[in-house]
Amino acid sequence: MTEKMINRVFMLRACFSLFHIKTAESFQYRLAGIAGATTSIIYAVIEILVYGIFYKYAENSAGLLAAMDLKQVITYIWLAQFLFLMQPMNVDSEILGKITNGDVGIELCRPLDLYFHWFAKIAAGRLAPLIWRGSAVLLAGFFMPSSYRMALPVSPSGFLLMLVSLFSAFLLCTSYGMLACAIRLNINWGEGPVYMILLIAGVLSGSYLPLVLWPDVMQNFLVLQPFAGYLDIPVRFYLGLLTVENGLWAIGIQLFWIVVFIAAGRSLMNRRLKKVIVQGG
């Protein structure tokens, strides 16, 4: 029993240092971060422009003001550009390389749980761009001319809750990315299924269009589905659409889906690894 505990501790430490190494490694590419931030900023400005036109000139803009006003949409767009960086867009290229050229075999020889090993790697791969590129985007958002500027959080408690749900969002994104990774272990399916499940997640996360602006009939479903936790829930806390009194369930939903994704990813991965075919030679 105690030996098992000690193993656990060592595994955690190993995963942590993997996380550390990979973060340090990706911090080297500062220029890439700056290039990326420019893209995000221009993207955000164009989005704001389009929404501005819709809010000002569209036929039934008045009915909308109840759901979310333009100022809130602008803040949403900036935060979405920031949070979007956490979303798994594809299987981590290093891991994908290992799957396709057969290095999975080597990975399996390590005395580490492969799931958490890769989990740490994916998380680290996401964190560096989030900090570099993300902070540049946020800074730009705060220093834009006033009609493009993002607002400050509505209340300190809302901000704190946003931080909590931001952290859950990060775990949620990573665990979903790991699920995609476990699916990708089945090589002969190719890119297709992974591409699809990641695309669906991206659409339902609200980064295309804030979830509040989707058709009214879908609202209940949209809040309960896992991908609202990617960015919509944290942003709602920031904007004060969810508060301490009526919003804690949303963090519960995030936690629920994290547990589901980790369980699913782990069991799928273990099953796949039992009959994994090592490629290459």
Place this chain on the structure above:
Amino acid sequence: MIFQTLLVVITDPIGLIFMFARFGSIGEWSVYRILLIYAIAVTSYGLAESFCRGFDYFPWKMIRSGDFDRLLLRPRSLMAQVAGSYFHLHRLARVASGLVTTIYCLQALKVSLRWLDICMLIMAFMGGFFTYTGVFVITSGIAFFSIKGLDWIYIFTNVSYQVTRCPMDYMPAALKYLFTFFMPMLLISYYPAASICGWTEDSYFKGFLALPGGTFFFLLASFVWRFGVRHYKSTGS
């Protein structure tokens, strides 16, 4: 494969459609108008992506690994080799969805096509194909120097067709000029659409500018590419 196609077809314009469902039309600009412009742009992007996928992957797959050295040894056109180094059939899904949307919108707008209009549409797609290929080629050319850090290319791929969501009459002049004279984005989508549907008082033949515009941009891009190749220093092992 079929599901994937279907998914791309549904998700690509979904934000746009929901937005119009919420907000209603903007003056004369209905969802069909915007969707038509968007569909033309997406079709040509899809074409470029299908046939010149190699350029899109190039900076990531070939430069950093040093695989490009091998291509230099072969006695065939470099551009053709790079362009053909990857081919993804499913990328044609975007083309298919773009075409279907284009036809659907034209029907919804009650536009009857004359043969000249069809010519114009085909030329618009070709111009767009050249334009987007040009974007990939420029990126690859610059990748010879920067090796990594090419995310800004998305300004001209994904972001550029976000621009089409913005009704022309309300678009700020700076964007209009950037996407007309630097990258001929509006030439390949808005002007042909406007000419075919008769939205403007401008000359009908403005819509034919798509192909020359696209070709010109492509030539510019291949100039950057050739400059890059000449200054290529091998990386990787």
